Amino acid sequence: MNAMDFPSLETLYRDELLENVIPFWLEKSQDRDYGGYFTCLDRKGDVFDTDKFIWLQGRQVWMFSVLYNNVATKPEWLECALRGGEFLRKHGHDGNLNWYFSLTREGLPLIEPYNIFSYTFASMAFGQLSKAAGNTEYADIARSTFDMVLSRSSNPKGKWDKSHPGTRSLKNFALPMILCNLALEIEHLLDREFLMKTINTCIHEVMDVFYRPELGLVVENLTTDNQLSDSFEGRLLNPGHAIEAMWFIMDLGERTENRPLIEKAVEIALRTAEYGWDEKYGGIFYFLDRKGYPPQQLEWDQKLWWVHMETLVAMLKGYQLTGSPGCLEWFERVHRYTWDHFRDNDYPEWFGYLNRQGEVLLPLKGGKWKGCFHVPRGLYKCWNILGTLR
Numbered sequence: 356m357n358a359m360d361f362p363s364l365e366t367l368y369r370d371e372l373l374e375n376v377i378p379f380w381l382e383k384s385q386d387r388d389y390g391g392y393f394t395c396l397d398r399k400g401d402v403f404d405t406d407k408f409i410w411l412q413g414r415q416v417w418m419f420s421v422l423y424n425n426v427a428t429k430p431e432w433l434e435c436a437l438r439g440g441e442f443l444r445k446h447g448h449d450g451n452l453n454w455y456f457s458l459t460r461e462g463l464p465l466i467e468p469y470n471i472f473s474y475t476f477a478s479m480a481f482g483q484l485s486k487a488a489g490n491t492e493y494a495d496i497a498r499s500t501f502d503m504v505l506s507r508s509s510n511p512k513g514k515w516d517k518s519h520p521g522t523r524s525l526k527n528f529a530l531p532m533i534l535c536n537l538a539l540e541i542e543h544l545l546d547r548e549f550l551m552k553t554i555n556t557c558i559h560e561v562m563d564v565f566y567r568p569e570l571g572l573v574v575e576n577l578t579t580d581n582q583l584s585d586s587f588e589g590r591l592l593n594p595g596h597a598i599e600a601m602w603f604i605m606d607l608g609e610r611t612e613n614r615p616l617i618e619k620a621v622e623i624a625l626r627t628a629e630y631g632w633d634e635k636y637g638g639i640f641y642f643l644d645r646k647g648y649p650p651q652q653l654e655w656d657q658k659l660w661w662v663h664m665e666t667l668v669a670m671l672k673g674y675q676l677t678g679s680p681g682c683l684e685w686f687e688r689v690h691r692y693t694w695d696h697f698r699d700n701d702y703p704e705w706f707g708y709l710n711r712q713g714e715v716l717l718p719l720k721g722g723k724w725k726g727c728f729h730v731p732r733g734l735y736k737c738w739n740i741l742g743t744l745r
Contacts, residue, residue: 365741372734379703380727389461391442396721405460411726413476416440418727420483440484471511474504475533482541498544525576531560535603571626573597587651592643594631595662598624602669621673625681636712637692658709663693664733671740705730
């Protein structure tokens with residue numbers, strides 16, 4: 356691939372976002388009777404379940420707010436973002452910003468606020484929506500929810516933690532990873548000193564704690580004293596998580612003008628892609644065991660949409676920031692696999708779940724975990740990066 360390809364790739368990613376994926380969610384997902392969004396959508400976009408999941412409600416609010424703030428001030432984009440934002444404001448929490456996991460269509464709580472990521476995506480959503488709508492209440496919700504996330508960061512599940520205390524206490528990579536991104540997402544709402552302290556803590560956790568130089572890889576779980584654990588959870592690798600985290604770290608490296616940090620993140624992303632790639636069938640494995648044992652997750656060898664979208668962003672950003680030929684080679688490889696296997700050539704939006712061989716496992720376009728986020732965010736990020744490479 357050479358630089359002459361970048362303009363056509365830029366057009367490809369832009370058009371896919373604005374002419375295929377975003378119109379799908381605008382048309383198919385909005386609940387015009389009760390507010391919020393349907394996310395359980397079949398291949399054609401018909402609703403097959405009406406439950407509403409806080410992660411996906413918040414992510415869609417964020418996506419449409421970002422488009423309104425950064426691409427074009429289209430009234431229908433703001434209206435869509437507000438439809439989700441107002442639904443979340445009224446129904447998404449218990450009155451004290453403890454965010455539920457899921458709701459009925461009408462907004463009645465189904466699952467209690469056990470999941471810290473309901474909080475992170477709510478904060479992310481209201482941070483961007485406050486910009487789009489110019490609404491100080493939304494900004495307050497974003498700030499207050501972010502404070503709650505930080506206050507729970509050492510014990511994210513709180514009273515809902517199912518593990519017995521003291522026997523094998525583990526901490527998980529996902530929260531410090533998400534905080535790397537969330538801190539920049541709501542930077543405009545935070546005191547600068549507080550922001551930089553938070554950023555430095557996140558960088559330390561990801562790059563000095565969960566990244567293990569003795570493995571050359573990022574692990575998903577560690578003991579609370581930062582040691583490797585020889586257990587199912589302790590051996591678990593999630594290549595997509597690690598690669599996604601590395602583009603978050605690249606963003607923080609840019610923000611703090613830390614060139615060595617960017618280069619280290621690129622190196623880890625490349626090594627993780629190499630480790631996680633399925634040499635037999637192509638694509639990146641969902642889960643792996645760092646010792647090569649059988650993972651406990653039965654879906655370990657599936658190929659998931661978000662893993663590949665995040666890898667596209669990471670490799671393109673790595674190339675943009677460092678000129679790494681390896682990043683460009685990996686971008687080309689993953690681009691080819693992703694567009695060949697996840698894009699639906701007959702109906703809008705993309706498939707999410709493939710088997711190891713790359714065949715469609717579930718024909719849904721949205722569900723309990725897949726919503727208006729990784730595909731459009733990935734397309735949006737790649738489009739913007741490609742625009743700088745012309």
